[in-house]
Amino acid sequence: MTVLINEKAASISLTGITRSYGAVRAVDGLDLEIASGELISLLGPSGCGKTTALRIIAGLEQTDSGTVVVGGKDITRTPANKRDMSMVFQSYSLFPHLSAADNVAFGLRLRGVKPAVRRRRAIELLELVSLDHHADRYPSELSGGQQQRVALARALAVEPKVLLLDEPLSALDAKVRIQLRDEIRTLQRRLGITTVFVTHDQEEALSMSDRIAVMSNGRLEQCGSPAEIYSRPATPFVAEFIGSMNHVPGIADGATVTVSGSRLPLSVPGSGAVTVLIRPEAVRLTDDPNGNTTITTISFRGPVTRVIGRLDDGTPITADLPSVQAASFAEGGRVHVTYAEEPVLTKAAD
Amino acid sequence: MTRRKVFGGVFLALVGLYFLLPLAAAIEFSLRDVGDTHSLEVWKTLFQQDGFVTNLLTSLKLALGTVALTLLIMVPTVTLIHLRMPQFRRTMEAICVLPLAIPAVVLANGVFVAFQGAPPWLNGTPVILCLEYVVLSLPFTYRALDAGLSAIPVVALVEASRTLGGGWATALLRVVVPNLRTAILNVSILAAALALGEFTLASLLLMDTLPVWTVSAGQSNGAVATAASMLILIVSWVLLLVMSVLSRRRSRTPRRSR
Amino acid sequence: MADRRRWADLAGLSPFLLYVAIFLGAPTVVLAVGAFRGPDGWTLENLHAAFTGVYGDAFVVSTELSLISAVISAVVGLAVAFVIAAAPEEGPLRQVVSTASGVLANFGGVPLAFAFIAAFGPVGMVTRWLSTNGVDISSFSLHLFDLSGLVVVYLYFQIPLMVLVILPALEGLRPQWVEAARSLGSSRWQYWRLVGGPLLFPPFAGALLLLFANSFASYATAAALTSGSIPLVPIQIGQVMSGNVAAGQENVGKALGLGAIVLVALAMGGYGWAQRKTTRWLR
Numbered sequence: 001m002t003v004l005i006n007e008k009a010a011s012i013s014l015t016g017i018t019r020s021y022g023a024v025r026a027v028d029g030l031d032l033e034i035a036s037g038e039l040i041s042l043l044g045p046s047g048c049g050k051t052t053a054l055r056i057i058a059g060l061e062q063t064d065s066g067t068v069v070v071g072g073k074d075i076t077r078t079p080a081n082k083r084d085m086s087m088v089f090q091s092y093s094l095f096p097h098l099s100a101a102d103n104v105a106f107g108l109r110l111r112g113v114k115p116a117v118r119r120r121r122a123i124e125l126l127e128l129v130s131l132d133h134h135a136d137r138y139p140s141e142l143s144g145g146q147q148q149r150v151a152l153a154r155a156l157a158v159e160p161k162v163l164l165l166d167e168p169l170s171a172l173d174a175k176v177r178i179q180l181r182d183e184i185r186t187l188q189r190r191l192g193i194t195t196v197f198v199t200h201d202q203e204e205a206l207s208m209s210d211r212i213a214v215m216s217n218g219r220l221e222q223c224g225s226p227a228e229i230y231s232r233p234a235t236p237f238v239a240e241f242i243g244s245m246n247h248v249p250g251i252a253d254g255a256t257v258t259v260s261g262s263r264l265p266l267s268v269p270g271s272g273a274v275t276v277l278i279r280p281e282a283v284r285l286t287d288d289p290n291g292n293t294t295i296t297t298i299s300f301r302g303p304v305t306r307v308i309g310r311l312d313d314g315t316p317i318t319a320d321l322p323s324v325q326a327a328s329f330a331e332g333g334r335v336h337v338t339y340a341e342e343p344v345l346t347k348a349a350d
Numbered sequence: 351m352t353r354r355k356v357f358g359g360v361f362l363a364l365v366g367l368y369f370l371l372p373l374a375a376a377i378e379f380s381l382r383d384v385g386d387t388h389s390l391e392v393w394k395t396l397f398q399q400d401g402f403v404t405n406l407l408t409s410l411k412l413a414l415g416t417v418a419l420t421l422l423i424m425v426p427t428v429t430l431i432h433l434r435m436p437q438f439r440r441t442m443e444a445i446c447v448l449p450l451a452i453p454a455v456v457l458a459n460g461v462f463v464a465f466q467g468a469p470p471w472l473n474g475t476p477v478i479l480c481l482e483y484v485v486l487s488l489p490f491t492y493r494a495l496d497a498g499l500s501a502i503p504v505v506a507l508v509e510a511s512r513t514l515g516g517g518w519a520t521a522l523l524r525v526v527v528p529n530l531r532t533a534i535l536n537v538s539i540l541a542a543a544l545a546l547g548e549f550t551l552a553s554l555l556l557m558d559t560l561p562v563w564t565v566s567a568g569q570s571n572g573a574v575a576t577a578a579s580m581l582i583l584i585v586s587w588v589l590l591l592v593m594s595v596l597s598r599r600r601s602r603t604p605r606r607s608r
Numbered sequence: 609m610a611d612r613r614r615w616a617d618l619a620g621l622s623p624f625l626l627y628v629a630i631f632l633g634a635p636t637v638v639l640a641v642g643a644f645r646g647p648d649g650w651t652l653e654n655l656h657a658a659f660t661g662v663y664g665d666a667f668v669v670s671t672e673l674s675l676i677s678a679v680i681s682a683v684v685g686l687a688v689a690f691v692i693a694a695a696p697e698e699g700p701l702r703q704v705v706s707t708a709s710g711v712l713a714n715f716g717g718v719p720l721a722f723a724f725i726a727a728f729g730p731v732g733m734v735t736r737w738l739s740t741n742g743v744d745i746s747s748f749s750l751h752l753f754d755l756s757g758l759v760v761v762y763l764y765f766q767i768p769l770m771v772l773v774i775l776p777a778l779e780g781l782r783p784q785w786v787e788a789a790r791s792l793g794s795s796r797w798q799y800w801r802l803v804g805g806p807l808l809f810p811p812f813a814g815a816l817l818l819l820f821a822n823s824f825a826s827y828a829t830a831a832a833l834t835s836g837s838i839p840l841v842p843i844q845i846g847q848v849m850s851g852n853v854a855a856g857q858e859n860v861g862k863a864l865g866l867g868a869i870v871l872v873a874l875a876m877g878g879y880g881w882a883q884r885k886t887t888r889w890l891r
Binding site for chain 3: 358361362365368369371372373374375376378379380423424426427430431434435438445447448449450451452453454455456457458459460461462463464465481482484485488543547548549550553554561564565568572575576579580582583586587590591594595
């Protein structure tokens with residue numbers, strides 16, 4: 001196969017990007033550095049500004065202030081069609097009057113590539129997404145997942161400096177979604193193309209990205225590797241948005257917090273009554289008739305078993321344990337809860 | 351961007367002027383009095399004009415008859431198709447759009463020839479108009495009823511009614527018809543508007559209806575004819591407006607909930 | 609048992625089928641057969657007469673009128689639809705124009721003719737107002753009753769019909785297509801040439817055929833406005849019916865009718881085909 005490593009891949013640098021719609025600041029002073037060849041996810045709830053940010057990179061929206069620099073060149077005012085990027089949309093973006101191959105060849109046609117050459121290229125790209133046997137089908141004859149594959153091939157055909165993905169998986173069935181997610185990641189690695197991926201699905205972001213930029217209310221909350229984001233969230237927002245969290249009351253004094261009788265280090269110093277955020281897998285249970293917790297429910301989830309209990313002060317607590325460990329517990333039994341000795345985040349007490 | 355908006359606005363205003371001028375002029379014309387004055391004189395005398403009331407009544411009866419006959423034939427037929435023979439929907443649609451391919455004037459000619467030997471109650475009276483207006487309204491009648499029936503789970507509704515002990519007639523009148531209210535209203539309004547304003551068949555089959563009377567009155571008194579035609583227009587427009595407002599209100603609700 | 613049910617179902621359809629056969633089928637068949645009948649049995653004389661001489665000219669004039677009014681209405685209607693489609697969907701402009709189009713597209717025949725005479729006729733409002741301001745349009749007033757006038761009058765119901773038919777097609781153009789094309793490097797012009805244009809072509813061509821058929825089949829407006837002075841096909845059919853022809857020519861009227869049906873049916877068939885293609889593309 002001749003379609004390979006993208007030599008045009010470029011770095012992106014966003015500085016002070018701000019975009020308002022009326023009184024609403026969709027993006028508010030966003031700074032972000034994206035390395036060449038990296039896959040970065042913009043993750044956040046709907047309305048957090050991630051899509052607007054992506055569209056500003058694409059040139060489909062204008063930024064009110066700030067600059068977009070790609071490959072060392074300021075393209076803040078460059079129109080979308082001169083940016084040498086390409087985009088995959090959530091759904092229905094294939095041109096319905098063109099076959100799969102003609103859709104893929106569209107960008108090449110704009111660049112004046114001869115019909116025979118662009119047809120060959122299109123077939124190569126369709127091979128890349130395992131759809132060469134459907135080259136002459138029309139979009140209405142393809143499934144949702146196949147359509148998104150063609151859209152991906154179309155975006156890659158023009159060998160863009162940057163690939164932009166706007167929730168390309170969210171309209172698909174769960175099974176197809178996971179399959180295509182892995183394919184996109186594999187392809188992106190192989191081509192080494194700088195990719196910005198917008199999603200509201202944390203699992204998608206965690207499994208695909210080199211780095212994740214978590215956004216909320218138009219601002220960047222935290223940017224880091226999936227492991228960093230998950231295990232060392234910088235803010236309570238990130239902590240709660242990624243994975244699930246227990247909310248346990250505690251008393252903070254400077255660098256530590258006392259929670260259910262244990263002392264834990266604080267990521268951010270504080271004092272007084274607070275709510276401590278603790279991941280279910282950081283909860284430790286030991287069999288103890290004089291413990292501080294009663295188990296209410298045990299649900300088996302394959303390799304992990306989820307144990308839900310109630311602390312003596314009434315706080316519900318969830319623990320995810322390896323199933324082998326959980327076998328010794330029973331619903332209604334008494335246990336003692338402690339926590340893994342890791343820095344924790346706190347919120348104002350409820 | 352703004353220049354395009356201005357351009358679009360000016361263009362729309364010009365097109366709007368083209369559409370408003372004839373209407374304004376017709377109203378002005380029907381209000382003219384001697385000299386350069388205006389009054390309601392023509393409208394007041396309209397009802398005393400020779401033949402006006404008779405023809406108005408004929409047209410109203412025609413409209414009523416057309417609506418009644420259309421509903422009587424089409425509601426059971428389209429319901430039956432949906433309930434028991436959905437494989438015939440395409441055929442039914444094909445039959446119902448046929449009148450669009452046959453110009454009214456040609457139909458008039460065909461009717462004239464085909465029913466030459468028919469009994470006088472059929473051929474010599476507006477009854478034949480009524481029967482043909484049902485045919486002319488088939489395309490939109492079918493479309494409206496088909497859409498209405500597609501929007502309700504008609505099979506389940508009828509089966510429910512049958513398991514509760516109702517007969518077919520009960521199912522049709524008590525279950526299907528109430529759920530088709532909007533479609534039936536639309537059909538009635540469109541059929542009535544068509545029957546009120548139809549000129550081609552009426553004139554060529556030598557029947558006296560309001561539009562035919564209006565044209566012949568126009569030979570001698572333009573203002574009266576204009577007033578009469580405005581009356582036809584206003585009545586049918588009010589009917590169509592009611593329909594478009596009602597159907598918009600109905601179609602909006604499901605769109606939002608999607 | 610199942611067979612009996614089936615027969616019962618078909619019997620339920622029989623009133624409708626019978627009705628259509630009598631009141632639509634019979635007149636059409638009688639007409640079609642009559643078109644091939646002469647005093648001495650079967651003949652092609654009527655068809656020959658219908659497509660030559662004065663009647664042949666009627667086909668030319670009708671085609672001319674329908675073509676011109678269809679093309680102008682299609683272009684103006686498309687432009688109106690473009691302006692409307694750019695306005696917000698729930699906004700007043702869009703609501704008013706689409707409601708008005710629905711109503712005006714049904715506006716033809718007698719009231720329309722009188723409204724235009726009241727506006728642009730020799731003593732019409734516009735004619736008078738312009739003449740008091742020193743503009744004499746009396747020559748145009750007379751044109752109102754000839755072919756060019758008829759074109760202007762037909763636009764009154766043709767433009768709204770075009771807006772009604774083409775607006776859904778414009779609304780069906782997804783914003784993602786413009787954006788996908790732009791991000792692949794397409795200019796606005798290239799988008800319209802390669803995507804927007806090809807997608808709008810079938811509905812536009814279909815609408816053109818619909819407008820052509822609509823105009824070709826119209827009788828009432830022309831009859832009321834010109835009292836039969838313009839030799840259109842529908843007018844000629846009416847004349848033949850009213851007995852304004854030499855003896856033995858009655859069947860030429862039927863042949864004319866058959867010709868009109870074939871033309872209009874072809875146009876409507878083309879429209880239907882374009883419609884199906886459009887609904888598949890622009891869902």
